[in-house]
Amino acid sequence: MTDLHVRKMSFAFADYDVPFLWNPANPAFSSMANAVSFLAIGFEKMIVKMILQTKPLITDAAVAEEADAFMRQEGQHSAAHRQHVKALIKRYPGLQETLDEVIGEFDRLTRETSLNYRLAYTADLEATFTPVFKLMLDNDSTLFRPGDDRVASLFIWHFVEEVEHRSSALIIFDSVVGSDLYRMRVAPSIFRHVMKVIRMACEGFNQHVPLEDRKIDALSMFASYRRKQSLRRRLPLLSAEDHGPMDRAFDHLPLGEQLTALAGIVRSQLPKHNPAHEKLPALADVWFERYDAGYDVTHWYTADAAAS
Ligand SMILES: [Fe+2]
Ligand SMILES: [Fe+2]
Numbered sequence: 001m002t003d004l005h006v007r008k009m010s011f012a013f014a015d016y017d018v019p020f021l022w023n024p025a026n027p028a029f030s031s032m033a034n035a036v037s038f039l040a041i042g043f044e045k046m047i048v049k050m051i052l053q054t055k056p057l058i059t060d061a062a063v064a065e066e067a068d069a070f071m072r073q074e075g076q077h078s079a080a081h082r083q084h085v086k087a088l089i090k091r092y093p094g095l096q097e098t099l100d101e102v103i104g105e106f107d108r109l110t111r112e113t114s115l116n117y118r119l120a121y122t123a124d125l126e127a128t129f130t131p132v133f134k135l136m137l138d139n140d141s142t143l144f145r146p147g148d149d150r151v152a153s154l155f156i157w158h159f160v161e162e163v164e165h166r167s168s169a170l171i172i173f174d175s176v177v178g179s180d181l182y183r184m185r186v187a188p189s190i191f192r193h194v195m196k197v198i199r200m201a202c203e204g205f206n207q208h209v210p211l212e213d214r215k216i217d218a219l220s221m222f223a224s225y226r227r228k229q230s231l232r233r234r235l236p237l238l239s240a241e242d243h244g245p246m247d248r249a250f251d252h253l254p255l256g257e258q259l260t261a262l263a264g265i266v267r268s269q270l271p272k273h274n275p276a277h278e279k280l281p282a283l284a285d286v287w288f289e290r291y292d293a294g295y296d297v298t299h300w301y302t303a304d305a306a307a308s
Pocket of ligand 1: 162
């Protein structure tokens with residue numbers, strides 16, 4: 001029997017304006033998280049279609065149950081991120097074009113790539129989430145707490161459920177495809193595609209959100225772009241389009257924790273990787289306990305104050 005729980009959430013994004021710069025203390029992280037919202041809508045839409053195609057091929061009842069719960073959780077995530085992005089589009093209508101492009105990229109994968117490729121895509125990418133989200137959740141006091149509580153709560157919910165279903169995509173891949181070699185062989189093209197989509201979102205932010213609202217160059221998370229821009233700035237003959245400061249989201253985090261996350265990403269792609277053995281963020285346990293106790297997890301940092 002699967003341990004996954006499908007939780008429906010609503011984050012009151014329609015109640016009042018959702019700022020692009022939802023954590024003013026960290027514009028680079030605000031923008032990066034917004035890009036995750038765009039990616040999540042397309043990626044999780046692809047997952048839902050992929051699991052529907054995969055179900056008839058699953059012979060093990062426990063795996064079928066896991067796949068169903070996994071699909072339902074991802075469906076909820078996608079729906080919540082749509083509400084978040086809808087609010088951003090209301091403020092910056094040009095972002096609709098960006099969302100269409102991002103979703104279009106994942107729809108293209110659904111149309112043009114094999115089911116095995118998409119199962120590997122999902123298994124590879126989801127395997128990186130636990131170490132990456134642990135870094136973020138372990139540092140929630142600077143990354144999430146100072147921000148808009150609705151946006152912070154959306155990401156905290158999504159990330160703890162990604163930790164909860166960290167084994168699902170690999171279990172499904174192993175049951176249907178079952179080849180570490182194939183998964184490793186396609187990994188470079190998968191991560192190239194992930195980067196391409198994030199870049200697409202960030203280019204859309206630079207184009208459609210004024211600098212006074214985003215406060216940074218949304219593409220500054222890409223090392224190659226940073227190098228190119230600094231070269232352009234030094235060589236005035238090359239015309240440089242300036243999209244703002246080149247801050248990075250995690251510069252203030254302890255280097256040891258950043259390296260641990262990086263090592264976790266590499267480990268997640270190796271053969272026989274078992275996400276069940278990963279070190280988990282302490283916040284995940286707190287979140288599940290509070291949820292079970294009836295705490296309002298859609299206002300993670302302010303529910304207490306509202307109740308008292
Ligand atoms: Fe998700
Ligand atoms: Fe997931």
